[in-house]
Amino acid sequence: MNPVGFEKHDHADCIDTALAAIEEQCAKAGLQLTPIRKRVLSILLEQHRAMGAYEILDVLRAQGLKAQPPMAYRALDFLVRAGFAHRVERLNAFVACTAPGEAHAPVLLICRGCAAVAESRADTSAALGRAAADAGFAVERSVLEAEGLCPHCQDPAA
Ligand SMILES: [Zn+2]
Numbered sequence: 001m002n003p004v005g006f007e008k009h010d011h012a013d014c015i016d017t018a019l020a021a022i023e024e025q026c027a028k029a030g031l032q033l034t035p036i037r038k039r040v041l042s043i044l045l046e047q048h049r050a051m052g053a054y055e056i057l058d059v060l061r062a063q064g065l066k067a068q069p070p071m072a073y074r075a076l077d078f079l080v081r082a083g084f085a086h087r088v089e090r091l092n093a094f095v096a097c098t099a100p101g102e103a104h105a106p107v108l109l110i111c112r113g114c115a116a117v118a119e120s121r122a123d124t125s126a127a128l129g130r131a132a133a134d135a136g137f138a139v140e141r142s143v144l145e146a147e148g149l150c151p152h153c154q155d156p157a158a
């Protein structure tokens with residue numbers, strides 16, 4: 001399965017679909033998608049790349065909001081907890097989830113050339129579960145991160 005994020009696709013549609021799915025899930029789960037949370041999520045969805053909290057803050061300010069760092073951090077914390085975004089530890093940054101709300105053990109493919117992040121939907125939970133079971137460990141949450149070069153950065157002429 002191709003990871004979302006490195007392919008050409010209908011991006012406007014991709015943002016609308018994701019936002020609609022997330023709004024529906026919030027309504028069902030009784031989560032509040034406040035205007036600031038929604039705005040931060042839209043910024044992440046817009047990009048398909050990892051963004052640091054301060055970079056997001058800059059965008060919010062450029063949009064005319066008097067946003068302070070705690071505001072951005074709280075919104076990001078909500079989005080990560082709700083499963084609408086992932087934290088990219090390697091980059092100390094955040095990326096919108098491409099399968100929001102679904103229980104999954106994502107593999108984040110991080111391009112060191114352009115910071116694009118694609119989320120592979122390949123299911124690693126089985127292999128991880130086996131490895132953990134050998135150690136008698138119960139996995140609750142996992143995010144795998146792989147660093148490398150995206151198709152564009154491997155061959156800019158393509
Ligand atoms: Zn898109």
Ligand SMILES: [Zn+2]
Nearest residue numbers: 097098099106
């Ligand atoms: Zn995800």
Ligand SMILES: [Zn+2]
Nearest residue numbers: 111114150153
């Ligand atoms: Zn790249």
